[in-house]
Every structure is written in structure tokens, then in C-alpha cells.
Amino acid sequence: MLPVTLDRTSDEPLPAQLAGQIRSLVLSGTLASGDRLPSSRALAADLGVSRAVSEQAYDQLTAEGWLEARRGSGTYVTTTRPPGVTPPHFAPSLPRSARATGVTPRPTRPTSRLDTGTPFFDPRLEPGWRRAWREVSVAAPPRGYDDPRGLVELREALATRLGRTRGLEVGPDEVIVTAGTTDGLRALLPELRPGPVAVEDPGYRAAAETVLSYGREVVDLPAVRQVDDLGDAVAAYVTPAHQHPLGRVMPAADRLSLLEAARRADAVVIEDDYDSEFRYDVAPVPAMATLDRDRVVYLGTAAKSVVPTLRLGWLVAPPGLHELILRRRTITHAGAAWPSQRALLTLLRDGWLDRAVRSARRVYAERAPKVAEAMSPYATLAGPLAGMYSTWLLPESEARRARDAARVAGFEINLLSTYARSSGLTGLVIGFGGVTDAELDQALTAVTGALAR
Known part of the structure; x- marks a missing residue:
């Protein structure tokens, strides 16, 4: 049984409490890399909570890289505290010069930016903003x-x-x-x-x-x-x-x-x-x-x-x-x-x-899979779906062709190469926070149409 105690009177959710205490056990050296943890069912029974509590805690720590789930074997610690790290108390983002591409495609409509920095703004929140x-x-x-x-x-x-x-x-x-x-x-x-x-x-x-x-x-x-x-x-x-x-x-x-x-x-x-x-x-x-x-x-x-x-x-x-x-x-x-x-x-x-964050998170959670569905046949996703953009790895020539097609359609999409200096990574960085659903569909149609050709 893990040496953890959950406080049911705390405002902090039980899964967050459990995840925080397991992190502390790793950082204190109590748990070491390779240690096998109890199953989510067994841990829940030991703590007298629903299995969903232990499953959510394990999922969170797996996403952070502290744990890994091995099929048919169980859940294991993946990280060991190095010397000198003090266990914490856990409380309840120079471009490389772009190569010349000749004539810049002329947009056919006013340009909308699918960038990494423009968030979704829920119009229902405008009264609070004005207040x-x-x-x-x-x-x-x-x-x-x-x-x-x-x-x-x-x-x-x-x-x-x-x-x-x-x-x-x-x-x-x-x-x-x-x-x-x-x-x-x-x-x-x-x-x-x-x-x-x-x-x-x-x-x-x-x-x-x-x-x-x-x-x-x-x-x-x-x-x-x-x-x-x-x-x-x-x-x-x-x-x-x-x-x-x-x-x-x-x-x-x-x-x-x-x-x-x-x-x-x-x-x-x-x-x-x-x-x-x-x-x-x-x-x-x-x-x-x-x-x-x-x-x-x-x-x-x-x-x-x-x-x-x-x-x-x-x-x-x-x-x-x-x-x-x-x-x-x-x-x-x-x-x-x-x-x-x-x-x-x-x-x-x-x-x-808080309401703005929740609203934007819901919108991003709906739009990110839409981008993934459109781009997956042509490019490789660089990281997990999160935030207000996703990055897709593909050859520079194809990325530029897609970028230019989007520009003609009135959308500005960034090349991954403009964020790189020595890594040589190429692809597209597609933001989806500062556009409407209809605009996102139009931009994806232009990009995937170019990649399909």
C-alpha cells in the first residue's frame, strides 16, 4: 500500500491530491524508477475511494512522465530523483531566415491569421469585459x-x-x-x-x-x-x-x-x-x-x-x-x-x-481533432493535442506549397522552419484560436488541397 492520505474535507479534488502525493514520493526517493505501483483497483480499495480517483491520478502522472503503463504488467515509476533535488510541496513559447520563394501569392480575401498567439474570445463574455x-x-x-x-x-x-x-x-x-x-x-x-x-x-x-x-x-x-x-x-x-x-x-x-x-x-x-x-x-x-x-x-x-x-x-x-x-x-x-x-x-x-479559460478550452478541444483529422493523411503530428495550435512535420517544399495555398485563400499559416535555428525541422504550425469554425474549415481545405496535389 502506498503511504498516502486523502483529505475529503479539502477543496482540492481527490485525484489531484493523490497525484501530488505520488509525485512527492518519487521526488523524496521513497519510490524509485522501476518500482511497480498497485493497480488502480487495488489502490482505490486501500484508500476507500472509487476506482476513477486512482485512474485519474495515474493518467495525470503518466501524461507528465512520472509513470508508465505496461500492457499486461502494471504501472511503473519511470523517474528517479537525482541527488540535490528537494521534494516540493504540491499545492490543492530567432527565426531562421526564410529562403526566397519567388513571387508572394496574392490573397483573394482579407487575411486571417492561424497563428500560435491569438486566443479564442467568447462573445458571450463581452459584458464582463466591458464591465x-x-x-x-x-x-x-x-x-x-x-x-x-x-x-x-x-x-x-x-x-x-x-x-x-x-x-x-x-x-x-x-x-x-x-x-x-x-x-x-x-x-x-x-x-x-x-x-x-x-x-x-x-x-x-x-x-x-x-x-x-x-x-x-x-x-x-x-x-x-x-x-x-x-x-x-x-x-x-x-x-x-x-x-x-x-x-x-x-x-x-x-x-x-x-x-x-x-x-x-x-x-x-x-x-x-x-x-x-x-x-x-x-x-x-x-x-x-x-x-x-x-x-x-x-x-x-x-x-x-x-x-x-x-x-x-x-x-x-x-x-x-x-x-x-x-x-x-x-x-x-x-x-x-x-x-x-x-x-x-x-x-x-x-x-x-476562469470562465474564459473553460470556454476556450472547450473550443480548442473541438477544433484540435478537426485539424488532426484533416492533416494526418499528409503530415506527422509533432506533439500531443493541446493548446490553441498544433504542429505538423513534413518536408519544407510541401509545407511552403500548403502555406502559399492558404495565403491565396486569405489565411496566414506559419512555417515551422521560421521557429528553428539549427534543428532543421520543417512543417506547418496551424493555430485555431483566432478564427471562426467556418474560417478554419476553409483554411484546412486550402492546405489539404495543396498537399493532396
Whole structure:
């Protein structure tokens, strides 16, 4: 029997409690790689809960890479805690230059973007959106420069949300409100010691460009392989919950390996948690920062759950870096716009953001299989179906032909090669958040028609 105890009076669901305690058993060394766990039926009987509770917990941990199910054999631990990892308390995303293609196809209708950054906005939520801005209009703004950490009420709400949705237990004074993810990165980079920064390849183009703009070298970090050595890099920028743009979830073993590599290099891991809330199959994977608060800088954003133009994000850094970042922001009067902060506070307080996430998740869960059904005969899916886009591997010539056909039909679709530097991966990155169902159907018809030819 596993040494776990479930609290039926807690607000945290029983499957989440069970998954969190099994993670802790692995990280504490109580469970080691290769250990066989009780069957879901036996564990449920031991704990006096329904079998669905243990099955959901096992499914969640399997999706995260802590466990694996072996047909006819059982469920086994796949990851062992390396030396130096302290068990956490788990709480209840530079383009390579595009090659010339000759004449650019002319669209036959106004262009709609099927990109990775435009979320679905439910029109039924418009009254709540307008109400938030009406409150901004009657609220008294600060007399002078605002707190460089951000509105205290907003930081309190964000700290509560991080604990509830990402398993990251922080206080409001540990949160710094930023003007988006890249603003958080710009706040961090000057406080790191001299040296290059490793960025996933393929990876988030804005992150690589931001690193270069600060005069630092970008080191390519393989996005699909375990990282055991960071060399002389002083930081590693990763998107572990949903790798941008391949969609891969970083397995538990890879997370622990990267943290160990960062410790050996005395480097920090920069976790961009850009769309972790949009999983369809299991609960969102806990933030990597829960594994090592002293080594991970956490970056979050409202761009994918609200709208990108709100230009708001949040940063949680280890104490030493937190103080350096805050001191510089105080001197430079850096900070996120007060009206946007005030509006987001209302959206959080009224439960609007939770409703927006649930609504978008339902839409993405319906659209992702539609894209998969259309693309599967012609290309290979790069990662699990999650988030507001999916990435498809196919030769560059075919990807360009499909991209050009979509452009003629009035749709802009990104090439995977524009996210890659040295990996050489090619294909299409198809977003489905910022278009209607009809537009998505039209775009897929254009793409698959080109690939079929």
C-alpha cells in the first residue's frame, strides 16, 4: 500500500491530491524508477475511494512522465530523483531566415491569421469585459508612479491563482506584474551574470531575439531531447508545459535532468508557462518552478487566456534575483500599465478569467481533432493535442506549397522552419484560436488541397 492520505474535507479534488502525493514520493526517493505501483483497483480499495480517483491520478502522472503503463504488467515509476533535488510541496513559447520563394501569392480575401498567439474570445463574455473597463474608468489612478511590483490587490489575486492552478505556492510580495512575457525576460537578463543563454530550438522567436538584443549569445537547446549539460550558459529558457512550437510536454525525467544541469552550471531555468491551462485530456501539468524555487524563474502571461493586447504577465524569481529586478524597476519606473492591471483585477475577481479559460478550452478541444483529422493523411503530428495550435512535420517544399495555398485563400499559416535555428525541422504550425469554425474549415481545405496535389 502506498503511504498516502486523502483529505475529503479539502477543496482540492481527490485525484489531484493523490497525484501530488505520488509525485512527492518519487521526488523524496521513497519510490524509485522501476518500482511497480498497485493497480488502480487495488489502490482505490486501500484508500476507500472509487476506482476513477486512482485512474485519474495515474493518467495525470503518466501524461507528465512520472509513470508508465505496461500492457499486461502494471504501472511503473519511470523517474528517479537525482541527488540535490528537494521534494516540493504540491499545492490543492530567432527565426531562421526564410529562403526566397519567388513571387508572394496574392490573397483573394482579407487575411486571417492561424497563428500560435491569438486566443479564442467568447462573445458571450463581452459584458464582463466591458464591465471591467467601466470600473477602470471610475477608479482613481495612482497620484505618482505605481508600485514597481504591480497593484497589491492584483498580486494577491495572481498569487492565489498560481497556487490553485499551477501548484505554485507564493505570496503576493513574491509576484512582480510585468507587461508580458518578454518584458519579464527583459527585466531578468540584466541581473544574470555574463554569459550565453540557452533557448529551445525550435523555440519562441521573441525570446531568442530578446536575448540577442541584450548582447548575449543564444545557445541552441534541443527541444526534443533530454538536457544533461548546459555548458557555460547562465540560463536556459524553456516552455515545459507545452513546448513552443512542437507542443511536447517536458517529461518528469527531463525536468529533473535540466534542473540538475542548471545546478552544476550555476545557471537558472527560465520557465515560460504561456498556455499551460489548455490541456484537454488531463489536468494541467504542475509548474516546473514547484520542483526548485531557488533555481527556476517563472514567467506567466494573460496573453493566451485574455487577449495579447492587454500586455500583462507576471514573474516569480528566486529571492536574490527578485530583489535585483525590483531595485532596477524602482529606479527606472518600469511597470505594467495601471489601467490594464486594474481591468485584470476585476476579471479575476468576478471569475471572468476562469470562465474564459473553460470556454476556450472547450473550443480548442473541438477544433484540435478537426485539424488532426484533416492533416494526418499528409503530415506527422509533432506533439500531443493541446493548446490553441498544433504542429505538423513534413518536408519544407510541401509545407511552403500548403502555406502559399492558404495565403491565396486569405489565411496566414506559419512555417515551422521560421521557429528553428539549427534543428532543421520543417512543417506547418496551424493555430485555431483566432478564427471562426467556418474560417478554419476553409483554411484546412486550402492546405489539404495543396498537399493532396
